[in-house]
Amino acid sequence: MDVVENTLPTDLETVLERPLFCFLGTASPEGSPRVSPLWYLWEDECIWIIADTVEKSYTTRVARHPETAVAVVDFDPGSGRVHHVGMRGTATIEPLDDVRAERLLRRYLGPDRSEWDDRFASLDSDRWGLLRFEPATVVARDQSFSPSL
Numbered sequence: 129m130d131v132v133e134n135t136l137p138t139d140l141e142t143v144l145e146r147p148l149f150c151f152l153g154t155a156s157p158e159g160s161p162r163v164s165p166l167w168y169l170w171e172d173e174c175i176w177i178i179a180d181t182v183e184k185s186y187t188t189r190v191a192r193h194p195e196t197a198v199a200v201v202d203f204d205p206g207s208g209r210v211h212h213v214g215m216r217g218t219a220t221i222e223p224l225d226d227v228r229a230e231r232l233l234r235r236y237l238g239p240d241r242s243e244w245d246d247r248f249a250s251l252d253s254d255r256w257g258l259l260r261f262e263p264a265t266v267v268a269r270d271q272s273f274s275p276s277l
Contacts (some may be wrong), residue, residue, distance in 0.1 A: 129173055134268040136211055143211050143268070144170035146202055147235040152177065152219075152261070153197035154189040162189060168200075169232035175261040178229055179221055182255045187221050190259060194218040198261050210271040215263035222260050224253040 136143060150168040153161060164186045169176040175198050181187045190196060196219040202211040229251060230241075237244045 129263050129266060131266045131268065134266075135270045136213075136268045137270055138211075140213065140266070140268050141170070143202060143213055144175075144200060148200055148202055150175060150177070151199045151201075152186060152259070153199070154186055154219075155193045155195075156189060157192060162186070167232065167236050168198075169228065169235065171228070171231070173263070175215070175259075175263070176228060176232060177259040177261070178232060178251070179257045179259040180255065181221060181257050187257070187259065190219045190221055194220060196261060198263070206275060208273045208275040210273065212267075212269045212271055214267045214269075215261070216265050217261055217263040219259055219261040222258045224251060224256045225258055226251070226253075228258060229256070 131140065134140060147167075149165045152164045152166055154164070156162055162185075164184075166177045179187050196217065198215045198217075200213045202209060233244065233248050237248060241249060
């Protein structure tokens with residue numbers, strides 16, 4: 129992973145460990161760009177995303193064109209914080225790893241699995257997998273501003 133630029137006031141890991149959305153950029157079969165907002169886990173220098181291999185088209189796009197991009201933005205208009213991490217790399221669809229998937233879901237749904245939305249309480253490995261995005265290049269920018277509101 130080549131960090132081309134990093135102007136963040138904190139280390140890259142700190143931003144990527146926040147429970148934010150990532151935006152997965154893929155190409156359609158016709159070559160048109162597509163973006164999917166998704167939950168993620170930053171682990172082992174990769175972005176991990178729970179992947180619905182039955183109902184969501186981004187998994188098919190990744191299988192056809194593994195060259196992908198991911199953006200993570202932490203934006204707070206009240207303070208003016210804008211931390212942006214943009215990555216280019218490759219993605220693969222991996223079998224579901226229940227332990228990793230649980231770590232990912234706890235970030236967004238909390239520690240008590242009995243309180244989770246039913247859609248996530250028990251993932252069927254015939255339907256669900258993990259998308260593994262390995263960044264080749266990273267640009268991390270502090271684009272914060274002085275709020276006027």
